[in-house]
Amino acid sequence: MNTADLGLPVDVPSTALFTDHYELTMLQAALKAGTADRRSVFECFTRRLPEGRRYGVVAGTGRVLDAVENFRFDADVLGFLRERQVVNEETLEWLASYRFSGDVWGYPEGEVYFPGSPIIRVEGSFAECVLLETVILSILNHDSAIAAAASRMASAAGDRPLIEMGARRTHELAAVAASRAAYVGGFATTSDLAAGFRYGIPTVGTSAHAFTLLHDNERAAFQAQVDSLGRNTTLLVDTYDVTEAVRTAVEVAGPELGAVRIDSGDLLLVAHRVRQQLDELGAVNTKIIVTSDLDEYAIASLAAAPVDAYGVGTQLVTGSGHPTCSMVYKLVARAESADPKAPLVPVAKKSSGGKTSIGGRKWAARRLDGDGIAEAEVIGIGPVPAELADRQLLVELVKGGEVVAREPLDVVRDRHAAARANLPLSATQLSRGEAVIPTEYVQLRSGS
Missing domain, CATH: 3.20.20.70 (Aldolase class I)
Structure with missing residues (x-):
């Protein structure tokens, strides 16, 4: 992968250090505890839109795919981590062979989103998924904020x-x-x-x-x-x-x-x-x-x-006053053991202060009215209702560690224009207001 495609200086060998220190210390502790290999599901979403915004815009997905593909701990990166004593030698040895081998699903780039929309879903072992948190959030929070402002201006x-x-x-x-x-x-x-x-x-x-x-x-x-x-x-x-x-x-x-x-x-x-x-x-x-x-x-x-x-x-x-989308990357389900056949258990944060989340691996669909205009963002766990089967929003982006959904930027641009056109007319109003369509939850239960 040419790092120039990521907007990086040519002397930056990978995206692996576009992360927070605690991602690696969590990895080290999970490896020691024997929980690092538990199958896990992380979801990226926002609890609310920026004040006054009627919809969000998914942007940066293509850059996320490049970043995931280029997430490698080469000799220079490992040397830096060793010198700073960020993690121990056992963890460094694990990182040396790191390659994301899981699956990523997400809203196609250019699509619109609303509070609770599972914009990105990352599945794999806890160890390989948790490392991607910061780089995914940094890209999506920035690019989606700019795209939303651009959409309003357009x-x-x-x-x-x-x-x-x-x-x-x-x-x-x-x-x-x-x-x-x-x-x-x-x-x-x-x-x-x-x-x-x-x-x-x-x-x-x-x-x-x-x-x-x-x-x-x-x-x-x-x-x-x-x-x-x-x-x-x-x-x-x-x-x-x-x-x-x-x-x-x-x-x-x-x-x-x-x-x-x-x-x-x-x-x-x-x-x-x-x-x-x-x-x-x-x-x-x-x-x-x-x-x-x-x-x-x-x-x-x-x-x-x-x-x-x-x-x-x-x-x-x-x-335009909102330089970030306040997206978060949360563990929503994990297996009870490292056994690949172990069932997934929904998990979720329950603390007060407006930061609770809903556990479980979710699907999302957009319900349309009789005129083909969006009327609700529907999010659920379990079987998708028949009437929403052809309105599902998540598409496969990475399968078994391989990127499967790269597309030309003009396709993304056209998709956004079409998605915005399918929203109620009030979506384009510049007066303050709530999300232009409600988010409805079905068949959901909180995790523990």
Whole structure:
């Protein structure tokens, strides 16, 4: 596996250290107790959606599969663990041959989810499953938060394309993952070349204010850009005076000018003025792109403006106020012994404080109304009701340690658009509210 595909520096040999110290100490104790080989089922879910959100978006599944496949304890990693005395020699010996050999089921990437949805289910021995907790959660919590924000922005933008341009507002590796998640959520392009290289996302970009300030005047800057990139380029027109800049831009590029970008001011007012000016100058096909700390609310407020595309940075890569999904990874069932034929026993945390969970290996299905619109997320244990048999959500992702469900990112993106379209119309409302459909539990019993 090429670690560059994970957004990692090329000198990082594996994903094995993308974990917490206590995952390895739990492993050591379980090995000593003789419980490490007990067949176990872990599920990843969230107890609630971020405040005001009507649905969540599953994103990062493809990166999870890469991370699981690349979870290897090579000589350098083992040397680090030995030097720091994280675990004993017996545990290091076990880790040296670690290969995940279990099964993973999950919601297909791009699907929507709701409170309690078993987004990922990991099955195998306790030892091999528990080690994957942190890396799975770190990917899903980040990517799903970005995709949910992107989805809301895409819904607010309607048919107008969105440009992801948040690389400079987050960690360089997080920026690549954010670009991927934004594309899943409905963004059309990214400014991040690493994301384009690793995931095939279309990249765009022309110039910043520095390019204008470099030249003796705005005309010289526009002329240099047009001479290099052609008349179809996008000229940034708010370095000095917008009205004068638009006039100069059309004089330099002619009515064939591709677009102008506005990055400051009252975007609604300025966009109307610029559109009128462009039309009067004969540049009727020149598009208007707006940027400047946009979020879904600002995008929605520009719905009536003559804007052709939006560029979004900070608010996107920070999840538009919700940078994580609060997903958890919980043991929900385990065997009573290491015997492969031992039956699974539901288990669950029972403590107070809103952190209880429901034990048992679960299925999930989405019930539709008579018009084919989602009306409930149904979660259960045991046989799936006949009327929900063809509406089950979990698909097999890993079988016997082998990834079986890789798919092109465009397929994931299209899936999300279809899933969002099958939700009630209120799902796209930006006003605060609860999950757009309820979560219903059937045939469930708490673990012990």
